Amino acid sequence: MNRKEPLIRLAKRDDLGTMNAWIIRIVSIFAALILFAGLIVSVGYNPVSVYVAMIGGALGSPLNIQQTIKIMIPLLGASLAIAPAFKMKFWNIGVEGQITVGGICATYFALTFQNSWPSGVLLPVMCLAAAIGGGLWGMLPAVFRAKWGTNETLFTLMLNYIAIGVVKYLQGGPWEKVPKGTQMIERFAQTARMPNVWGVTAGGFIVLALVIFMYCYLRFTKQGYQIAVVGESEATARYAGINVGRVIVRTMFVSGAIAGLVGFIVVSGINYTLSDSVAGGVGFTGITVAWLAQLNPIGMVFISMLLAVLTKGASTINTLTHNALPESMSDMLTGLILFCMLASEFFIRYRMIFRTRQKEAAK
Amino acid sequence: MTFFVNFFVAAVLMGTTLMYGTLGEILTEKAGNMNLGVEGLIYMGGSSGLIAAFLYERALGAGAVPGVSVALAFIAAFLAAALGSLLxxxxxxxxxxxxxxxxxxxxxxxxxxxxxxxxxxxxxxxxRLQISEAAGAIYSKPLLPAFLRDIPVVGKLLFSYNFMIYLCVAIAFVMAWYFARTRSGMSLRAVGEDPATADAAGINVTRYKYLATCLGGGICGLGGLYFTMVSGGGNWSTGAMDGKGWLAVALVIFALWRPLRAVWGSIVFGALMIMYMRVTQFHIPTEIYKILPYVVTVIVLISISIRQKRENQPPASLGVAYFREER
Known part of the structure; x- marks a missing residue:
């Protein structure tokens, strides 16, 4: 038996170029849409009209666009929070919890001082409290990781549910609005609400500023460089004289603080109250957004926009079909798009070389 | 005493979804793959199993055989989750x-x-997405004969459960035996600890990883089936399974990646999950009870990393992909 050359060999690609890489990614998005079209057909709908209605529902009118942006803001914010941690290969999947803690801290000040402080003082204090709270919550697993090597993926994951549990306790207990029994926290007074600009919360601008900040932070600062080195190899970083533990703890503070800010934006600019779904899964979806954007903040803008359009579009479809196509179809479609885009990264990084006939003949 | 017995039984009933999920995830993680999709797999298994039984009973109407309905639900739940893990x-x-x-x-x-x-x-x-009463009875009916169940205290504690619970415990024992006593099980663990060495020793790393992930996923799917059929009474309710998968991921740590510890660990977690309904003397708010499983897991996680006992560590290559060319 002669040994055959394998049918497919893999070789690392030389740099494909940003343009070509994005073309492959966009093709993969279409692949997901086509796969999902099959499902839509199988439940008896016309995929083209469903997709058209989705886009109409997401972008068809100024009001729809506003609602889409409302979905996009926390998602983009969450993915920005993930960027520095993931760049360092610190798998922070606790953004969900860090957003929640940010929301709790902001809400504490809102509920306590909304009738005594003017907006100009209260909002900055809420903002700061949220950032510090989220940052400290993010730092906790980092300290253990730096000191004892505690697995950060699992630690940050557990902290999510602890934070969410605390909110559940607060909204059913000490912070519950009167009359009791609603399991809800009262809506903030006007002083604790962020103003709207063009129908969308001013928090959008905070997130936009964060996009630019994060882009520059990772690319042009010394700290950003340290993060990249630690991410590539902790040993190298140590030899280069970088205090790895300090970088890990500091970066996780930054990551958590950004997540905390997102919590502030959600409670003060979007929901005007705190609930256990303040993060609502964006901490998890944000991870995939950040990863697919190659941890590039500019790319995150586009991918979070795409997912926001899908989410808003799916809720429109749900209304249009009178619940026959449940809203959760956006999750499924999001999942499919994530799978396809993840798979596409492989084709961006590697080249497949098929076994050729001539070679076999030559043997 | 009756209180304790009832509490224990309720904890077992509650914890079995987690036990399935945890055992599936242990199998996956032992091969070095950290599958954070358990939550999704439980949903896929639970819904597919229920839907398969529902469609079968709908198609045949009164002629549907309950046993076939159960078998179809099993196959569908396992396959759906296994296919999800295959992806x-x-x-x-x-x-x-x-x-x-x-x-x-x-x-x-x-x-x-x-x-x-x-x-x-x-x-x-x-x-309504619901299975027939006859099929539902198969899931809830105690498996063992009455004379065993009638033994005071012990009968209720150990012999009063439905077949899915015993099946799960059996899976745990088989897995424990497989990891410790079979050549293939040791190869699997080698793949999870150090794939490069395993590869050099002639173990087919890719095949082990694929098989462990898909089988493990299928077992997680059975956890979903247990939840819809037993905890949910064969009835679909939106969002009911929320968070079970994440608890299972937590339980894997609590169990220190050991199948038999997962058995009693799931009872502990089940107890923590229902404690707020049964133990109210201490004036602790119910929501604080509900975060206890996660707090306990964090404590376990920290203590195993501080004590660094070798047999308590996660599989060494957990979460790290293995490429032969990039060693």
Whole structure:
């Protein structure tokens, strides 16, 4: 038996170029849409009209666009929070919890001082409290990781549910609005609400500023460089004289603080109250957004926009079909798009070389 | 005493979804793959099993055999979740994507899949996605004969459960035996500890990783089936399974990646989950009880990393992809 050359060999690609890489990614998005079209057909709908209605529902009118942006803001914010941690290969999947803690801290000040402080003082204090709270919550697993090597993926994951549990306790207990029994926290007074600009919360601008900040932070600062080195190899970083533990703890503070800010934006600019779904899964979806954007903040803008359009579009479809196509179809479609885009990264990084006939003949 | 017995039984009933999920995830993680898609897999298994039974009974009407309905539900739940894990396995093992991100994508997809089809078929069933009473009885009926169940205290504690619980415990024993006593089980662990060495020793790393991930995923799917059929009474309700998968991931740590510890660990977690309904003397708010499993897990996680006992560590290559060419 002669040994055959394998049918497919893999070789690392030389740099494909940003343009070509994005073309492959966009093709993969279409692949997901086509796969999902099959499902839509199988439940008896016309995929083209469903997709058209989705886009109409997401972008068809100024009001729809506003609602889409409302979905996009926390998602983009969450993915920005993930960027520095993931760049360092610190798998922070606790953004969900860090957003929640940010929301709790902001809400504490809102509920306590909304009738005594003017907006100009209260909002900055809420903002700061949220950032510090989220940052400290993010730092906790980092300290253990730096000191004892505690697995950060699992630690940050557990902290999510602890934070969410605390909110559940607060909204059913000490912070519950009167009359009791609603399991809800009262809506903030006007002083604790962020103003709207063009129908969308001013928090959008905070997130936009964060996009630019994060882009520059990772690319042009010394700290950003340290993060990249630690991410590539902790040993190298140590030899280069970088205090790895300090970088890990500091970066996780930054990551958590950004997540905390997102919590502030959600409670003060979007929901005007705190609930256990303040993060609502964006901490998890944000991870995939950040990863697919190659941890590039500019790319995150586009991918979070795409997912926001899908989410808003799916809720429109749900209304249009009178619940026959449940809203959760956006999750499924999001999942499919994530799978396809993840798979596409492989084709961006590697080249497949098929076994050729001539070679076999030559043997 | 009666209180304790009832509490224990309720904890076992509550914990079995987690036990399935945990055992599936242990199998997956022992091969070095951290599949954060357990939450999604439980949803996929639960909804698919229920829907398969529902469609079968709907098609045959009164002629449907309850036993066949149960068998179909089992196959559907296992296959749906195994296929979901196959997707994860293909992406992480063959296409070398990041395990955390892919697992989360699987959770997003799986929860969406479960909720979508659950809701959709509830619409098809006219507002109810439910299995027949006869089939439901098979799930809830105690498996063992009455003379065993009638033994005071012990009978209720040990012999009063339905077949899915004993099946799960059996899986745990088989897994423990497999890891410790069989050559193939040791190879699997070698793959999870150090794939490069395992590869050099002639173990087919890819095959082990694929098989462990898909089988493990299928077992997680059975956890979903248990939840819809036993805890949910064979009835779909939206969002009911929320968070079970994450608890299972937590329980894997609590169990220190050991199948038999997962058995009693799931009872402990089940107890923590229902304690708020039964133990109210201490004036601790119910929501604080509900975060206890996560707090306990964090404490375990920290203490194993501080004590650094070798036999208590996660599989060494957990979460790290293996490429032969990039050693």
């Amino acid at each position: 994860y396995a293909f992406l992480t093992i063959t296409l070398r994507t990041n395990q955390n991100v892919t697992g989360l994508a699987l959770t997003i997809f799986g929860v969406g899949y479960g909720e979508f089809f659950g809701e959709y078929f509830r619409g098809v069933g006219g507002g």
